[in-house]
Amino acid sequence: MDSKSHTHRTERTLELTVLSAEDLRVDRNLNTENIYVVVRAESIHSYATGTAGSNSNSHNNFSWNEKLLVDMPVHARSITLEVKCKTSRGSGSKDIGVARVAVSDFLGGSVPDDCLQFLSYRLRNWEGKRNGVVNFSVRLRTRERVAATPEMVVGSCGFQISRVSVTGGVVTGVPLLWNNYASRNV
Known part of the structure; x- marks a missing residue:
């Protein structure tokens, strides 16, 4: 068995677009121009968006609209979205909030797996307190899209x-x- 066929059986690829975050409470000592999202799918691999500043009308709302192709092992039961802020020292980051999403919420249900779904999840800080909402879209990426008739x-x-x-x-x-x-x- 070659490595390509083995990889295909052990992983699925998610097309996950991190859209925005709302009502984040960010420590005033942090620069809100350095907020980003890290996505993990029960793997050592992680995928991160670029940084986003707050929307002009609110200092608590952030938008990315950034698509990530996330390799997800077939045994994975959840994905995690972590909202973080780079520290001013540049050597690390501070956790703002985390959302754990069950894979069964968007795969294997009544909606086809390759159908684009828009989801919103409550973020919690590491003390378990509510800290905003993250909005994203997700679908299972398929290898080929069937060509359609023009009409x-x-x-x-x-x-x-x-x-x-x-x-x-x-x-x-x-x-x-x-x-x-x-x-x-x-």
């Missing part, structure tokens, strides 16, 4: 999607089950 495609999440030009337009989605139900009961 109408059925997405993996159960919606019919009209194709639009890249220059603009509106995309409408209609749940397949609703569409079938409506046509039978008209």
Whole structure:
């Protein structure tokens, strides 16, 4: 067995986009321009966003909108998102909050694994006290996306999607089950 096939069986790749964090209480001695997020998937590997400053309208809200490709072992039961702040000395970081997310919350349920899901989780500091919310999107990354016909495609999440030009337009989605139900009961 070659190393590629062995790796494929022991890991899955998550496409996880860290969107934002809200209502963070940050020690006033820390520079809020140095807030970042570390993602772990029960592995020694970790994945980090770049630093983000607070939004202009609030010093407690931060945004990244940064996509990470996270290798997750198949035995993993949770992923962890840690919000941290680089210290002014540059030699370390201070923990702001942590959220542990069960893999079963976004994989293996009624929604297909490769469907993009948006989630928000409460952050807790290391004393267990609430410290804001982290917002992110996640889906299982698949090797190949099936080519679609130019007029109408059925997405993996159960919606019919009209194709639009890249220059603009509106995309409408209609749940397949609703569409079938409506046509039978008209």
